[in-house]
Amino acid sequence: MKISFLDDEPEIFPNQYGGKARTILNLAQSFAKLPKVEKVSILSRTIGYSENEFEWNGVHFKKLSDYGIIRQIVDESDSTDVLNVHTCSFTFPYLENRKAILVNHLHDIIFATVDAGSHLDKAIGGKWDAIITPSDFAATTLKNATWWNNIYEKTHVLPRGIDKNKFFPAEKKRALEKIVSLGHPQITKKSPILFFPHRLDSGKGEYLLNQIEKILIKKYPNLLILTTASHKSSSKYIYNIGWIESDNLNAFYSVSDVIIATSLLPESFSQVCLEAIACNIPVVSFKFGNLFDLSNKVPAIKSCEPDADNIARTIEEILSQSDATANNLTISREIINSDYSLDIIAKQYLELYEAIIQQKKSDKGYRFVSNVDRQKKRYFSSPFLAIYGRKIYLSENKELQKFTLSEIEVDIIKTCKTVKIIEEIVNSMNTSDSIIQKTIKKLVKNKLIIEG
Structure with a gap:
């Protein structure tokens, strides 16, 4: 089987910008190891390499460029068996009589605006053989938004896998040494360390950080809050380290005492939380989107109401109840190993692809049906x-x-x-x-x- 990915992240190689880019590369590399897979390709405009086509770790990379993109997509749909579409910034072209099955990946459930792209409207508007969502929450939202048709019949839920080779418990001393080698010696004598691994002004609750700081420094005068913002912070308790390469995330997770994942958005998955727990670090979060289900399922994700007082109180509980926190992390890592194993999920994807291809060959694939009474609200x-x-x-x-x-x-x-x-x-x-x-x-x- 030949499997291809179409991507529009700000950067996918050699660095991965965000969880979606990591998901694509992780899956591609996992597919490349499977005996049934003949070739894996990633097509993207943001491949930072001198060659237009090249091989890396068993994955074939192809640069997309300008108006030639459509031609490249058409050619790929005729040469591959599965074309996974991960785009949110442009609408996928309407293709008839192509060889590949077209699989849309629903990474978020917010409609596009003039400022930001979206996967939801692309999922609703495309002629897909299947739509894959990373959670029941995302699948339910898609079904609710498309009540007038039967799109849910071709919607499948497969969670994102966590790469255990990149996200694992690391000794804090070694993690500190690596971070110092990256040019951040300021954090070596700080405790506790809270990590906010999100871009600022991204709807992740960043406006609460200064309020959390003012509450916690009364009890923890040596507190440090790390963020991935690029500008210099005006507070001595908040250190903005800028964007972090995927290969270095493990060190920053591992040096932290608590991860702050306080998104106010309806997260379709929330990969950061599971990556942190794979590194044996607890998380404080809200209950928006899939975090409602995740916080109920994974005990090391502690949810609280969305305000600074509740966040600070939850962080204090995590830090003070060390035995309970350690026990919750043990249980949570077992859940990640069983339910979010990248190797297992890659095989589940392959089984799904095979079933969809077989349906298409037997002409029993998805058919658009709209027999509901549209007059009823x-x-x-x-x-x-x-x-x-x-x-x-x-x-x-x-x-x-x-x-x-x-x-x-x-x-x-x-x-x-x-x-x-x-x-x-x-x-x-x-x-x-x-x-x-x-x-x-x-x-x-x-x-x-x-x-x-």
Whole structure:
């Protein structure tokens, strides 16, 4: 089998910019080791190498350029068996009568804006043989957003794999030595060290760092917060180290005491959390997106309400309860080894590809069907919610709103986790129709429920 990847990350080789780039390269290298795979290729505009085509670690790289991109994509679709599409910045061309199955990878579930691309609208608009999402949350969001068709029938959930050769427990002394060799001697005498491995102004809760610092230095005067921002910090407790190469991330995870993964976005997976735990470092997070499910599944991911006081309190608990933290990390690393093994997930991908190819050959592949009653309104809970009992947080357009809801309001939001018509909501609840309809109207007005 020949497998290809189409990418539009800011950089994929020799360095990988972000989790998506690491996912692509990790999978490509894993596929290259499998006996059934004849060739693996990555096509990208951001390959930093002098040659236009070359081999590296069993993977064939091809540079894309200018208006020749379309021709290169067409040629690749006729020469490979599987074309994995990971693009969010441009729409994939409509291709008929091609050899390859076209597999879309849904990395985020936010619609595109003038400032940022998106995978969600590309997934909805393409002629795909399959769509792969990294979590049930992402798959459910796609299904809710496309209630008018049967796109969910070709949607599959496969998590991202964690590369155990890059993310593993490292001795703190060795990690410090490596970081010093990279030009960061400032951190050698600091404790505790908190690591915020995100770009600033990216919706990851970066505005809370200064508030967290002011709370924690009262108890931890030798505190240091590391971030991957590139500008110099005005605080002596916050050190911006700039962008980190993927091969060096392990050292920065391992030297830290707690990872701050406080995204306010509806994360479709949250790879940072699992990479950190693979390095035996606990995580504090919110419950937006897939982090709701991850924090329930993985005990070393401690979730809290999205404000500085709760983050600081959770960090203090992690640091002070060392035995409980160590036990949670042991359990969590076992979960990662069993559920997020890169080798196992690569084989699951291959099995899925084979099934899709067989379906296509037998002409039993996906067929677009739209036999739903479009006159009836549909309702589903906003993917931008974090639920803490009756307290609900809505994070949208870089604004965070807090609601304290009644039990019936919370029940309706939970009922609408998957898209529902009004009759289905009424039948699932022991409340009068008029109260339910009035409550839904209020929830829609507050953007907690989406009306479609």
